[in-house]
Amino acid sequence: MLDNKALEATNIQHAIIGDAMSSLPDILHNLTKTRLAALASVYKVPGRSKMKKGELADKLLECITDKEVLKSTLLMARAEEWKLFKSFVEEAVVQDNYVPYGYYAYWLDHGLVISYFSDSKLYLLVPDEVKSVYAELEASSFRSVLDRYQLVFRYISAAANFYGAIKPDKLVEIFNEQNEEEITVQELTSFYEQFSGRDQLFRMYRGYLIVEDLVYSDDAAEFKRLLKSMKGKSYYVPEKDELLKYSNGLYYEMTPQLTALRSYIIKELCQDADIVDDLIDVIQLDCSLESPIQEIMHEFKIRKIEFDSLEQVQMVTYLVTEAYNHTRLASNGGYTPLERRAISKELESGYRPAVPPFRAQVKNQVISKKIGRNDPCPCGSGLKYKKCCGK
Template sequence: MDKLLLNERTRMMFLESLGQWKEAIEELEAKAEAKRWAKMQHPISLADALSRLTKEDLSKIRTTLDVRGASSLRKQELIDVLVQQIPAKLPRLLGKMDESRYKILKRLAEGGGIGFVSLTPDQLSYWISRGLVFSGTIQGKKTLVIPQEVLAAFRQADGDPAVQEKVRRNTEWLKITYGCLYYYGTLGLTELQSLLKQHAKAEPESIEYLFVLYEAEQFEKNIRIDLDGTTSHSDVWDPKRVKQEHRARPDLSFRPFSKTQLLRAGEPGYVDRNAQYQAFVQFLCNHYVITREEADQLVEECVYAIQNGEELQDTLGMFQQEMEIDSVDMLQEFMRHIVELHNHTRQWILKGHTPDELFAEEKKALRPLPAAKAEVVDFATRKKVGRNDPCPCGSGKKFKKCCGR
């Protein structure tokens, strides 16, 4: 009895601690949200915008922009340096952007340096950590503002054909990269460069390409870059395992995709909704009170579980947690759809091939042996019997007219 009371007390203490931890997190998030959208004015100078930040925030801008010799400066001294450095470094920053980020600046600039674009907290931090866009509340509305010095520098760079060309180039590089990672999961920098060389108009240099990737990672969070340059799709659970599986199949080449296929797979939110995928979605809609969007989301999660090499039984367990599967027949139907989806999903560990494709190739390679010509041996003489020889059965007829027919 005492043991039961102790276990119950421990459980209650754990739940209480968990509740306190959640409250603390929510309080921190609320404070961060209030700070992000504190009252501000427009137009605003770069010095005034920077003064709204902490010394730690300013140091992050200094590090991001690679401003040398300013690490020991006081806050106001650092602000004075950044007021000079941020507009000067803007063309270089623009040269690392793709069209999605460039259009955000363009849209705000066309509104006089003020407007609103829906951004995640990470995306907002991206702009602030480069000193380009700041957030606040103006007349009770959440607003994004470009400081006046940055706005003037952007308008000047916006007319530069070289900047426009780099933005177009970066957009193509990133879409092809995203497409490759959608199909292959994880790739080294050299592998990515090799694929870009096949499909992109401009061949990337290692350092420049890595900078473009890093900037995209900071804003989109849809890829992850390791210290050695190895880059992974954000849904890859274990990049090291994917790379090991690639190396374990040296005779299997990466499945080739056209530039059109890679660009399509590189679009935000792309999912390969093949026939088996759609059949699974329809099955869920037919048997459960669920919207098509909800069913699609479940099957999409199933695809990523398959691509990460999760066991089929574990994938089934995921559905058992979400859905009521109350009969053996229904369980078998779920498993049938999971297996079908598994066999027709392009898998990271298989270098973009589906199991069905590889099985078909293996089957094709197993060609049947040519039919062997039948031979008859006379047991008495131990010699092969010719077609015109007497039949060994003793009938007196030629072999070809008797048993050799």
């Protein structure tokens, strides 16, 4: 996250230097030809390359205050952008040097929010004419349309993040089970096409809605691997409120097992909460990706968190294994390894933890001596400690 100094510098870079003005005609006619050309490009103004500065300003005034154009622009806003826009509409002007640029860049690019920098202060406002058109929209059925757009967007984002890849008809089934106002596959596809007018973290690929980074190579190996691992498996469907939390790509369930791992690290290995929280984020991600235990243990070394004994390594390995066993995996259709094993009726009597692919098994004996570099690695890899987790 950027610090305040960096946030301020970014905001100033994109602000107009001078006193704030709220009249859109005045604003547009005072912009540089370069900035007008950028706005004209966003609105795809025909013949813009041949227009003079005044002509561009007048044409942009028509575009920006067109009710249908404004409606389309508003519908494509993301939740954090929308929240900020509403707060700006309710005020004559907002003074905040440290507002995150990413939250209002979309509005700035469309001329719906203007920023000024004067006397070492950043001012942000919605032009008067935009407020008037927006008020007309609010008086109509726009609010219900916006709510539906945002709900469908959150479902698409959440499903892509949670499942990795999902067929549109399955997502429609989930949506309709959790909402009174149902949706069809055709409607979902139409929404997706509109959302695709902006860069998104999801995309349609070979008939699946997928998280964007699932296809990062020409051979789409990760996508194929996921489909193969999912073949014949059912989907775990969280409750609506829980599922929609995954529309935030950084969200994950903080399970009791992750909490126990964090508590142990804080108590025994590192008292810096910020470092430990960052480590837990990475461990959870590694578990969800089914990464080797060596990669997870290397994260401790990166953060200069050292183990004093094999007992500590043994305990951390056990706790990581528990975290993995309770991690919801895309390869399991959202089920945890333990849940999937139960569904497959592979468990015998009594409690048997699912063994993660990274072979996180350790012996049960309590070892208190320091780990020697030539000792067998307690992760169970069969390698010496110096060749494995001690690298």
